[in-house]
Amino acid sequence: MKWTFTILALFIFAGNSEGQTGKPLFSWAEFMARQSMRWDSVSTNPNTGLLLGNGLLNTNIYKESENAIRFDIGRSDLSGIAMPLSGGRTGKMLLKTRGKITAVKLELDLYNATAKGIISTTSGTIQFSSFVPANGNVVWIKAVGNRLEKNIRWQFVAEKQAEAVVPVIRKVLNDQVCVQSLGDNAGFATAWRSVVTPAESTMLVAVGYDPNGMQDELKEAQNGIKLFTIAKLPVMQEAHRKWWHQYYQQNFASVPDQRVESFYWIHRYYYALASKKKGNSLPPAMSYLPDLTNTGDQYSEWLNQLFDGLAKSNVLHDNGSMKDSLPAVALTIPQMLLQNGEGKLKVFPAIPASWKNVSFDKLSAGSNFLVSAKKENDTTSFIKIYSLKGDSCQLQTDMKVNMVTSDKRSELSFTVFETGGKMNISFTTTPGETIFLSSGYEESKRMIVPVKPVLYANWRWGLK
Template sequence: MKKLLLLTIAIWYLTAGCYSQTDWKSFMSRQDMTWTRLPQTWYEAPFMGNGSMGSYICKEPGKNAIRVDVGNSMVHDHRTDDASIYGRGRLLIGYFLLHPVGEIKSGDLRLDLWNAETTGCIRTTRGEIKLRACVTSESPYILVEAEATAGEKEFTWKFYPENTDSPRQLNAIRKGNKNHLKKDYVSNPAPQLSARNGLNLCWQPLLAGGGTATAWKEIRKENTSTLIVSNAHSFPGTEALQKAETALASLQEADLPVLRKAHREWWHNYYPQSFVSLPDKKMENFYWAQMYKLASATRTGGGLLDNSGPWQVLTPWPNAWWNLNVQLSYWSVYPSNRLELGMPLVDAIGNNLDNLINNVPEPYRKDAAALPVATDFTLTGATVNVPGTEKKAQVGNLTWICHNLWLQYRFSMNESILRNTLYPTLRRAVNFYLPFLTEDKSGKLHLKRTYSPEYGTAEDCNYDIALLRWGCNTLLEASRILSVDDELIPRWKQVAEHLTDYPQDENGMMIGKDVPFSRSHRHYSHLLMFYPLYLLNAEQNGSKELMEKSVEHWHSLPGNILGYTYTGASSLYAAFGEGDKALEKLNGLFARTLRPNTMYMESGPVIETPLSGAQCIHDMLLQSWGGKIRVFPAVPSQWKDVQFKDLRTEGAFLVSAVRKGGKTSFIRIKSLAGEPCILRTDMANPVVKAGNATLTLQKEGEYLLDLKKGESVILTAAGGNIPVINPVGGEGENYFGLK
């Protein structure tokens, strides 16, 4: 009877997922950012977003006012006569200032992640103003509720439209940077302010046509004010005006609780898609801030994850950057089981193939395509140069972003992504390489001069050699899966088999043939064969030593060691099972470059570096390259207790695991697609605790599980019990914000 009861309980845990009892509201309150002094900049402030619209709140520097910014990642310029980052870049919109009656003396704020709201209190010489703000998830509004004491009830709101010229141009003017100044730049028309039917409107027209509309109204009731803002963009027409106006025209005070309820429900459904808890409070806070940031910045139907997300400010980088930034931004989407956030990238590539084709010189457009360094959301940018010339031919960007599409496919096993988007795009990306390969006397294929991002040109450039090798192997695999008899299969096989080895010297990987890595450089483009491509990996003799030598040399040259230099090194070490070194490098991001709100800034704002930091954590906890699920492959020795639930792997498996006292005690795997399941674990003598799967030892630490689609299995150490997955670690001060 006792055995039957235990079996019943095990099946209940297995099928219902009841091995997790997380109190999400309480758990997420541990992750909130808190401010005991008021922020004054983008990289200090609490930020909010719904995937396209965004806002942040801070004290306006030099003014006695509180700023509520208006952002929208869909707002772009569309100049047909200028496809550069000046003519096709993101644009600023404007901001509201709350002008209090008295002088601001102090304030506090809290970014409530569970409800995706910012709350706080502003204290002045005349009283207090309590704030509550959000960007509604299910509707296009910024809502700011302000409740004042008697002495502050006459506070006012005012909208200040921004200059709609290129932020790169404006940033260059402000900083006196002549190198970034476009001399023949023509300004967009001035914003137009108006009011009608009880609404305030701002129309920001563009030279190219279309424009941006912002509409707002204030509902005032005694000492409480609710500011409601909507924003829309259109091109080439002016329908954005009607869209923004319509969004506000019928909205009444009674509708606000409904909006807030739908907003909160969206976020309450979003977070539990997976669960991660770490013994390091700082790292745990950081991780969940990135999960919040992801869904604030992008989602299905929303904006692409570019350098700024929906929080555009003056910057030299007001576009999508394709030689590293977009790729890194999306990596944590896949293992965190939040695949819907990756669809804007899939759609951007799939819907703009013609523009990708037009990015290569005309003679190659029949069967090739490419991505320049920077584009707008339609992937329109400068023409990519031809390899083999003295010009910078940065060819690999499209192939690299195709690796992200491959991850979206592999983590979902959604064959339509492979068939309709990845295969035709990668085929053209690889085709742009093929005319520039030459064969030496030994039969090895060599690539003419291309450009390693931000470093220099070289023959057999490692950036491109790694991506070309991966691209050919992936096309061969994709054609097999799709049963496509492509005429280029023999050529892909030849390239995969005969492409030259990676140029290297006594310091590890070089930039390319005859070009050593000899100066400080933030990019790790010359190391992609190790990560994220895993062409050289931990299962190959000598690869680990080569990786370590390359990374140590890369970091030994001071001067340009910046944020993603640390996150890249962290993931590289994690790929080879070096958890302590992976954590050491990730801590380098915190020590030098991470900002109080987990944003990142060099000469302008960029969001990819912290997002890639979340991927470093994933890489320590779970890896799935090479057709194998690796549970706790690179956990730092100081992380004795770690728990996660429903992280996702390649092959579309959901994996949950518990590590206690430095030992793995529990693993649950659910197959969503019926793919082959090979598990690598350090669990001592694992046994099947629940589920019908058979566990077959392949070699030490590696097991085959015969899981069918929809089936789950629970493994524990011999004699172990099924634990309840709950937060690890104790309470403590919330780490991020301003104290």
């Protein structure tokens, strides 16, 4: 049966991860802290490293030997055709220890896009932190040692691009530099500068690239260091954190399985790290994703098999044929929460039976809508549709809808019909309009906040 309604929209409310004042309804710092990755050991395998980047410059942190931690330095536009042998890596900066490395406690802080940790050796400890500024061309590393590790030692090792060419390191002004040719007048340069005080040692590394024979690769590299030092560390850190915080807060998803939830947020981090895009979704789905007609329990089983057998440490690499596929696998999670197909938006279409509480905010449904929703005690209690362009919308939900309102119109016409236990609601939107659908009048049901993890509650991705 089909019903058509025109209602007077008396109840206009804000139901998202921000309150009516625009302030967050929860602590993003605390929520993202449970997504951070931790390493209780360190490997010489680069596929297990801590990754930092800003879409152009990047570093991978892992073990070089018993007496060194390495920071691989890379630049994305050098990979592929320009530098096929090294994948864009220009060299490695070694943090050398006097004693043998005996233990580590490392963390990749996703919210602030920063790596930090403590390296214990037979001669003392070294604390370090590192980030790649969102709006800079430099890798920043700070190290503080004690006992025999107090005097920090650095060594840059250039990546050879041809067997017959030995990289030459020289000093230019305040920087050590290494300029290498790529043929056809193209070239790249790595510049680095160490700043030592009695309390700490700071290393700055930058990379310049000239594909057109203008011989300005060294200038670009040194300018990266110069601009960072002029701007000052606190300013660069604040701008860096602001960029990442705004990126994460563009959309939100929380599920009661901590292993799944962290997997999603880690890959949102990797996507921005590689592309520096602030989009509302991950890249398009790949063909190896499961059939979208699968049930929530089938999705959950498929993900758990993946996690148990394939995904390793930093969840980006594995030892099998799916080495490069794991980032796109993260698309499975938002597709469990929201699907856009058959001419309709399906809210919570594939939720496992064990997920009683789920919430998401501003997930993209194509180019027309951003969708928010909340499920409590296995019941959908609230849905919000933000119209980007203005269009007709058909929505399918298991929620018993008692309220449909607009933030722009006092009257809203819509049609409803029920089939297969689902309510199908159709309405027309205007650009910039928000439509609210609710099962009742209780204010708390409209607030999108993190759910409590009950499955793998203490899970941390990283290296044990």
